[in-house]
Amino acid sequence: MFSPNIFDTSPSLFESELTGRMRIDDDCDTKSGTEMDAPSRDDQDPSQRPKRKRYHRHTHHQIQEMEAFFKECPHPDDKQRKELGCELGLEPLQVKFWFQNKRTQMKAQHERHENAVLKAENEKLRAENNRYKDALSNAKCPNCEGLAALGEMSFDEQHLRIENARLREEVDRITCSSAKYVGKPMSTSFPHLPGGAFNFETQSGFAGEMCGVAVGDLLRSVIWPTETDKPMIVELAVAAMEELMRMARSGEPLWVPGENSLDALNEEEYLRTFTRGIGPKPLGLRSEASRDSAVIIMNHVNLVEILMDVNQWSSVFCGIVSRAMTLEVLSTGVAGNYNGALQVMTAEFQVPSPLVPTRENYFVRYCKQHIDGTWAVVDVSLDNLRPSRISKCGRRPSGCLIQELPNGYSKVIWVEHVEVDDRAVHNIYRPLVNSGLAFGANRWVATLDRQCERLASSMASNIPAGDLCVITSTEGRKSMLKLAERMVTSFCTGVGASTAHAWTTLSATGSDDVRVMTRKSMDDPGRPLGIVLSAATSFWIPVPPKRAFDFLRDENSRSEWDILSNGGVVEEMAHIANGRDPGNCVSLLRVNSGNSNQTNMLILQESCSDATGSYVIYSPVDIVAMNIVLGGGDPDYVALLPSGFAILPDGPGLNGEGIVEIGSGGSLLTVAFQILVDSIPTAKLSLGSVATINSLSGKDQGGGHV
Template sequence: MSVATPVSGLLPRHSRIRARGFGSIRIGSNENPPHRTSSESDLGRNKDDEAAGNETMEAPYSCEKQDSDKRSRKKRYHRHSHDQIMEMESFFKECPHPDDKQRKELSRELGLDPMQVKFWFQNKRTQSQHERHENSILRAENDKLRANNTSYKEALANASCPSCGNPTALGEMSFDEQQLNIENTRLREEIQKMSAIIAKCGGKPASSYHNMPSQNQLMSPLSFDQGVGNYGAQTAMVGEMFGGNEPLRTLLITNDFDKDIVMEIGGVAMQELTAMAVNGNPLWVPANGYEILNQDEYLVLFPKGIGPTPLGVKVEASRHSAVVIMDCNKLVEIFMDVDQWANMFCGIISRAVLHQVLEIGGKEILDGACQVMSAEFQVPSPLVPIRDDCFVRFCKRNSRESWVIVDFSVDQLRPSSFTKTRRRPSGCVITALPNGYSKIVWIEHVELDDNEVHDLYKNYVNSGLAFGAKRWVASLDRQCERLASAIATNIPQGSIGVFTNLEGRISTMKLAERMMLSFCTGVGASTANAWTPLTVGSKDVRVMTRKSVDDPGRPSGTVLSAATSLWLPFPSRTVFDFLRSEYSRNQWDILSNGGPVQELAHIANGHDTGNCVSLLQVNTANSSQSNMIILQESCTDATGSFVVYAPIDLASINIVLRGGNPDCVALLPSGFAVLPDGPELMNNGGHIREVGSGGCLLTVAFQILVDSIPTSKLSASSVTTVSSLIKCTVERIQAAVCSGGT
């Protein structure tokens, strides 16, 4: 019989285990201590288990088998619990070498075999030895790296330039600090240069600007939460920048578009534009229904300008005004939104991009807004190169009824220093009138090199009508009438051939707008159009291909575009009326097969009967065309005319007429652009025709789906077919117009 002498209630658990001679001791016990088995020995030598410290093998056990009395031993793994490991870890920190009594007491408390506890401590000690060895190796490597780093610093501190012998290191500065120091030096030099210019213009000493904040202290170019600031003070600082002794190009504007400087220049450009808008003769001279700038008088009023005009560069400056049916605030919103602006003038702008918003406006929306933009300006013909320019647009409200929007080029905003187009202060002054009307005074003032213009268009471009103020204002007036008619509600019910359903009318006009936009952007010499010249007979035809994939607005496949331009000795209005009329369409439209064309319905877009959207149906015996409707939009103003059309299947047009979404209707627009002038020619009386004497420039453009597979290659036969189609169409138009007695 064994007698136990417990003392566990006198000390804490760890203390009663660790104190030698104390604990729960059995006296006279006949139980033998457990022997270490071979499996347990293997466990003790297992390095993986030593590292883990939490997995051991328990003592083997025996089991009977039915066919023999032999007993076999099986190994069973035992994973220590989290609490068991934590207890042994805590004990190990105080006593890494426990004796037998401590191991037995610890095993009893943890419910483990004493040999398991013994092996765990052995593994733990081995693991600690490995860690100490690794730590010593890492410590030695760290000391070596420190020594190398110190030697490198000493070498850099004592290094000198082989050319000049000066030190190459800046003390203990980091690389970033060195770069900031260099940048600060450069900015300080720029500030000194600008201060000298400002001092000359505004009369203030240059030293007063030496303490201007650094570039990283200025407002971020995309910060919209601050106003324009004190424009009076800023204008005084800059002075008459467009009338100073120094040219504008000497001002350094970085690629990040220094906001404060650009805003100051915008204020001065606005003053110049306002002065040019209110001054009359002798600054402006009447010519062909608009006004051109008297350069001598301009130099008198603005003697210092933005620098002299380079040799071989032409100056174009014109002014025109009109009253348009649109609220002035809505006009400002359109002009300051690059997408709306490009859509409004789709016949003039082929591409437009907003690069950066420098200021969104101050106290009132868009008042003081400033942004950096670029645009491509075009004539609807592949023979006239586009005029691309990167410029700043600045918007300011002069009074309760007046806004000023000014554009000006800054050469430093371009990736290269050479530019073919530079905008002096150009833009418009908008004045609010009663009943939602606005008066607009438009000024276009540019310097350019247009030596690449085709001979066919040189006189038209030189006249100032191609890119002048009159064309901008005429296009704006026509588009304002179009937008007003889209939302008109006073249409008489029961009118024959007129859309009376408001939803259907709006949806149809949206589809026609997309058709017109697609035609205008695809017919010019934009950088997005890779035209290839092709001579078909005596006609100079330009062709290009486009791949359409997953575009709901275009049929999928390979599209061939072809265009040609020519001069006709007939008034532009005569040619325009002939092309838009459904009665004369079968005389030139080869696809109608000579069948009569009937107008099913139309939408009037202003006071001119030529401005309308029509739905036409070709009455032909060809069954494949019986379910096809032609959507056509014709528009005209004093500077040009368009007739654009596209075939649409009957099911799609019915959805649109019910007010459905027009964006999913696939169309390929073709059509004509008619400009009211041509080159100088001898008439029957022997006199030279002048610009505007009655000729017109006609551009014919077709888009045809040649293959429904986008990856297919274009065949030579497809190009020949489309080119021949253009040639035949042009010949039919010439013959039909001539036979009309014009």
């Protein structure tokens, strides 16, 4: 038997040890202390009765010192045990077993705590499962208010079965672990269907522009879903997915050739085909439906991730999505991907002009992988959750089908179907908006195609021979593209009529109204410190969009319109192509001023174009900061004030052969710029700055010499 004086443990925990059994820790070697404590039976005198061992505990000082040492080193080696034993008057073996028992005691305490946590998680999962079962059994149809049969709102029934099977498996596993837990402590949380807490995700590219007030504006008209709403949301999502699949794959008579060479929806056939629908069209709203398709240079997995991640979605479609956030995730999907993912969102869609009101939508987004391997992502408005709500824009089932193609490509079929009150659209933009080209499927597909080409260019590992010599490394190329991406995002989120913008109208004689606003830049490393003034105006010019785009992006004609060049010669120092169109590129320009006392200035510029619109966006940059970026440094701390042009077609027109073609007529040109009016954030806008805006924003700006 071990001598009792080498133990210092709780009797309730170690009664077995006190009767002769020692509990051995899993990281210590088994070793008996019998030889040290008492002679063996063979060495004892048979006639002599064994002496009873004297029991005593370690002193308070010894325990205190070993407790302190345990906090620093719970696994002392032989040398440390010997030194500690000498200091405390103990044998090294006594020290060894005290630490061994202490570790065992701590492990037992941790096991009891983990068991309590696991039991709580178990009860939580059971309650969640029962709550969702009750909600599903009491679900009502949004059209007839009657009880919905579970087979009708299947989600697709297969998904519900998978979710319930997963929950049962989790409950069984947790119950088993709680009953006989002997392994290592668990460090991961158990998955469960989320509810109650909302997950706010804001677009990362706002660079401080989307403050709390802006978030409040976007959420002001949102009606938050309750627990009783969630079964209805599930049913709407399933019905919307079925409708999207048929809308995307059907031909005539549902879709007929339209005036703008795109498919047009036959509304009478639509009402006959989808009798169930999502409710009647509200009075005063105009129906707008379109469909388009394209082959995209991106695999289906990455495309689905872009659409289901609000930050990536807002960034890729920054010219269309001015603001977006995820309010609540009802399901994260199954099998480790987005199959079955369901999330409630709100977003604001724009045309790059302050003269076209944005369209705000509150909707549910549902992602599903179908039996044939095709992925589909569908949106449908949740405005019908409360019949009294008056919406200016409702989103009927809209979204896309993604089909995997060889070599990392995907075929995308996009459907846009909305009902909107667009009476506030400015007259010069009305033909474009009424044609469906401003917010339609072709704009989404063209933007996605162009952005995927840009992403492929940014991930290229080699430097093309066409790039100029100032970019000497792959890291420098990626940093320059990242800086340009932030510049474009900042421009797009600040040029439209978003409700986050406090635009003020200035009356400019002889031109359309100029919209201005001021922002205080204080803690944003991507902007210069002080008062930043933004101005934007839109007007029509009798020049085709392609010609206007080529003129504005050409550095040789820059001195004719850009006040930054100050009459100097503009030279291209770096050029990164990022698309099939030769105009899609990122450039670094240097202005060689005739004034020898003026330091040469650099301008970062990105130009991009597709069939639905073009952009030329630029910003002056500091030479020292740009040299850091070209060397592969972090571009997030380079201060930018983006300015530029958004060029849209004025609507469909006839080309020289009498064929309908987008952009064959004039152009709708939006000019926007930002200036630092004062380096002190508390300063106020002066009348001189307003006069400067009026002089810079006339019709000749960017268009007079085209």
